[in-house]
Amino acid sequence: MNVRDSEVICGLLQKAGYRICADDHNADIIIFNTCSVRKHAEDRVWSLIGSYKGSKIIGLVGCMAQNYRERAFQRDSSISFVVGPQDIHKLPDILNKFNVKSLLERKIWETDGTLRPEEIYHTDFFQDKNHAYVVISEGCSNFCSYCIVPYVRGALRHRKHKNILDEIRKAIDGGITKVTLLGQNVNAYQDGRVNFTKLLERVNGLSRLKEIDFFTSHPKDASIEFFKAIRDLDKLAKRLHLPLQSGSDRILKLMNRGYKVKDYLALIDSYRKIVKGGLLTTDIIVGFPTETIEEFKETYSLVKEAGFNAAYIFKYSTRPGTEAAKMIELKLEEVNKRHKKILDLQRCISKGLKSGGTDAKN
Numbered sequence: 285m286n287v288r289d290s291e292v293i294c295g296l297l298q299k300a301g302y303r304i305c306a307d308d309h310n311a312d313i314i315i316f317n318t319c320s321v322r323k324h325a326e327d328r329v330w331s332l333i334g335s336y337k338g339s340k341i342i343g344l345v346g347c348m349a350q351n352y353r354e355r356a357f358q359r360d361s362s363i364s365f366v367v368g369p370q371d372i373h374k375l376p377d378i379l380n381k382f383n384v385k386s387l388l389e390r391k392i393w394e395t396d397g398t399l400r401p402e403e404i405y406h407t408d409f410f411q412d413k414n415h416a417y418v419v420i421s422e423g424c425s426n427f428c429s430y431c432i433v434p435y436v437r438g439a440l441r442h443r444k445h446k447n448i449l450d451e452i453r454k455a456i457d458g459g460i461t462k463v464t465l466l467g468q469n470v471n472a473y474q475d476g477r478v479n480f481t482k483l484l485e486r487v488n489g490l491s492r493l494k495e496i497d498f499f500t501s502h503p504k505d506a507s508i509e510f511f512k513a514i515r516d517l518d519k520l521a522k523r524l525h526l527p528l529q530s531g532s533d534r535i536l537k538l539m540n541r542g543y544k545v546k547d548y549l550a551l552i553d554s555y556r557k558i559v560k561g562g563l564l565t566t567d568i569i570v571g572f573p574t575e576t577i578e579e580f581k582e583t584y585s586l587v588k589e590a591g592f593n594a595a596y597i598f599k600y601s602t603r604p605g606t607e608a609a610k611m612i613e614l615k616l617e618e619v620n621k622r623h624k625k626i627l628d629l630q631r632c633i634s635k636g637l638k639s640g641g642t643d644a645k646n
């Protein structure tokens with residue numbers, strides 16, 4: 285989502301007469317389009333901003349901007365402007381309003397918007413000449429207890445399917461052959477009668493488009509109809525990323541994920557029966573607050589049983605302001621131990637599956 289937002293920002297600024305620099309040393313203005321999902325990502329941005337030592341005009345944009353707002357200026361006085369993800373369309377105006385000198389002297393923040401204008405998606409700026417990321421929905425209303433996204437990107441909003449198709453048609457005219465449809469939860473897409481499966485069918489019907497992918501799905505909104513679409517639509521990649529997060533029902537409830545382990549297992553069973561040979565990947569959070577060793581073992585066993593082709597395994601990262609931040613955290617040493625254990629297991633499974641081994645799950 286941030287990659288696409290960065291393209292949108294580049295497109296908007298280019299249209300307004302700014303040039304994108306390949307070398308940051310030559311740039312007058314550096315814009316950090318940021319992620320707040322994990323503390324590590326934020327720490328890296330603070331350290332990078334510090335590395336310019338006030339030598340550039342620095343803009344903090346995206347989720348960290350929304351998260352820190354005015355506090356960003358206190359945290360690093362070299363920041364000149366702070367613009368949240370819903371307000372990125374205002375960037376050309378913000379930069380145009382001031383000449384370079386006064387911008388250095390002024391602090392601006394724009395983090396109050398709730399909606400992005402549709403036009404921002406039509407600047408025709410794609411980093412890759414063949415591949416376009418296409419946003420189908422913005423924000424998220426799921427409020428998983430560990431996640432900052434609903435607070436920084438706002439409630440779930442769906443783009444009109446006609447606008448999405450127009451954007452893709454224009455991208456195809458510009459030479460794009462592959463699209464990745466993006467949303468925090470693509471399965472929840474709905475525009476009138478057009479749900480995600482119907483949208484996939486329409487995108488699949490576009491001539492000269494060769495490949496379609498999407499990111500990411502939520503188990504509570506996945507359906508048999510959706511799996512059949514993956515099987516039947518010829519341009520759609522035969523893979524599914526279905527975040528599990530934990531193999532313990534108690535932890536899933538604390539995470540507010542909206543499904544139980546048995547629901548998840550039934551889903552992946554249906555997926556594999558319907559999409560024969562389809563790839564399956566997942567996300568796991570290790571060391572969620574109060575996770576007992578038995579509950580960790582449940583996750584470990586489920587990962588072993590499911591035989592994912594790959595898994596993104598994260599250590600739990602506290603995000604201030606979320607529900608989970610109020611819970612008692614585990615000791616980092618213990619989290620590290622559990623993380624390594626499950627990482628080693630998944631590496632072994634992935635390796636076994638890649639080499640075509642049948643004993644990958646053993």
Ligand code: SF4
Nearest residue numbers: 424426427428431433
């Ligand atoms: S579905 Fe949950 S984890 Fe994903 S963006 Fe929404 S709140 Fe965050």
